Amino acid sequence: MAHKIYLTIVIILGVLVLFALTAFIAYAADFHDPLSLTFKKIYPAVVVRERLISIYELDKAFEIARSLDSTVSKKTVIDQLISAKKMESLVRKLRVDYDSGKITDEFLFFKTNNNDEYIKLVKDHFSGQEKLFEKFVVEPEALSAALKIRFNSNFEMNSNAFNRIKDIQRQLNEGRSFEDLAREKSDDKLTGQFGGDLGFVQEHEIIPELFNKIDQAQIGAVLDQIVVSRFGYHLLYPVESNGQGEAKVWQVKHILVETSGFDQWFEHQTQNLPVWKIVK
Numbered sequence: 556m557a558h559k560i561y562l563t564i565v566i567i568l569g570v571l572v573l574f575a576l577t578a579f580i581a582y583a584a585d586f587h588d589p590l591s592l593t594f595k596k597i598y599p600a601v602v603v604r605e606r607l608i609s610i611y612e613l614d615k616a617f618e619i620a621r622s623l624d625s626t627v628s629k630k631t632v633i634d635q636l637i638s639a640k641k642m643e644s645l646v647r648k649l650r651v652d653y654d655s656g657k658i659t660d661e662f663l664f665f666k667t668n669n670n671d672e673y674i675k676l677v678k679d680h681f682s683g684q685e686k687l688f689e690k691f692v693v694e695p696e697a698l699s700a701a702l703k704i705r706f707n708s709n710f711e712m713n714s715n716a717f718n719r720i721k722d723i724q725r726q727l728n729e730g731r732s733f734e735d736l737a738r739e740k741s742d743d744k745l746t747g748q749f750g751g752d753l754g755f756v757q758e759h760e761i762i763p764e765l766f767n768k769i770d771q772a773q774i775g776a777v778l779d780q781i782v783v784s785r786f787g788y789h790l791l792y793p794v795e796s797n798g799q800g801e802a803k804v805w806q807v808k809h810i811l812v813e814t815s816g817f818d819q820w821f822e823h824q825t826q827n828l829p830v831w832k833i834v835k
Contacts, residue, residue, distance in 0.1 A: 600834040601633060603640035612636065613834060616691055622680045633832065635695075641825040642698040653701040660763035661697040662689055667759040703785040704764060706817050713787075713814045720781055720788040720812040733777060733792055736810060742787070743811040751792070751808040761807070762786075769793050769805055787813040 595611040602608075613629075616636055620627045646653050666673050673688075681687040710717040723740050727733060734750030741747035758766060764784045772778055772793045782789040792808040 600832075601637060601640075602829075602831040602833070603637055604644055604828050604830075606640045606643060608633075608636045608640060610834070615687065619680055619687065619691060630835065633835070637830060639695045639698065641821075641828055642695065642702060644828060645821070645824055646698060646701060649702075649705060651701050651705045653698065657701060657763070658689065658694055658697045660759070661700065662693045663759040664761075664763060665693065665696075667757075700762070700764070700785040702821065703817055704783055706820055707783050707785070707787060707814050712816070712820070716787055716812050716814045717781075720790065720810075723810055723812070724781065724790060727777065727790065733790075733808060733810070737808065740812075741810045742813040743809070746809065751810050753807045753809060755797075755804045755806050757804050758801070765789065765791065765807075765809070769807055774805075787811055 592611060595614065596609050598610050599607040600610045600613040613633065613636065617627075617629055617632045620632045620635075645651075677683060677685060677688050681691075707713060719740075723736055727736060737747050737751030741751055743751070746753055753761065756766075756769075758770070760766075761769075762784060765782060768778065768780070768782050768791060772791065774793050774796050777790060777792045782791050788811070790810040794806040794808060796803060796805045798804055
């Protein structure tokens with residue numbers, strides 16, 4: 556009997572010592588061998604509800620952030636990671652339309668429009684690893700876009716902006732020029748001064764939610780449907796198209812009415828999510 560008790564105590568002490576050792580390696584030691592990195596990937600730095608931010612994830616995010624801005628604090632990086640986890644939780648709770656395809660579209664949008672900058676950015680700050688860029692830059696942006704589209708799809712919460720775009724649409728249907736309305740009414744002042752002209756675009760050269768509508772639209776006519784994007788509400792006018800397949804281009808004009816209030820809505824939706832900060 557005494558032998559069994561002794562054996563049990565030894566096992567318990569062994570487990571406690573092992574836990575203390577692995578926790579020390581994860582939280583306090585600056586080891587980078589494969590075994591130590593495994594512990595750092597297991598132990599959490601922060602828990603947002605059921606979602607973990609590992610020590611490894613925090614260290615990697617902080618390393619990247621410091622390479623981009625040497626003055627950034629660890630607290631700022633932690634807050635950004637927490638925000639991303641909150642977005643993940645809210646997307647799941649609200650059953651927002653979000654999947655790996657959205658991430659791919661967002662990645663291609665960034666890469667197509669900033670290819671030289673992208674190559675340099677990944678090489679200089681992400682150790683040449685596209686997966687790190689996707690995780691820490693693309694995924695949060697895709698999550699944010701999906702949630703903003705959900706928020707903007709609630710026309711009651713955005714009644715002022717929605718009524719504005721409906722009024723512009725009414726004036727357009729009554730015979731006013733698309734170009735004149737874009738100059739006078741569009742919140743996109745850069746394109747507005749050119750009658751809403753976005754120029755000639757190919758796939759992935761404009762935000763995915765707009766391109767998906769343009770690709771299916773009748774050429775030479777303003778879409779009857781008000782298009783919801785991460786920025787607000789659009790009237791889209793695919794003027795013409797040329798080419799085929801990957802070489803196909805569209806000349807597109809748009810009128811934008813921006814929405815507001817997303818940050819307050821997001822804060823309200825996530826304010827009761829429990830957050831435990833083990834590392835500060």
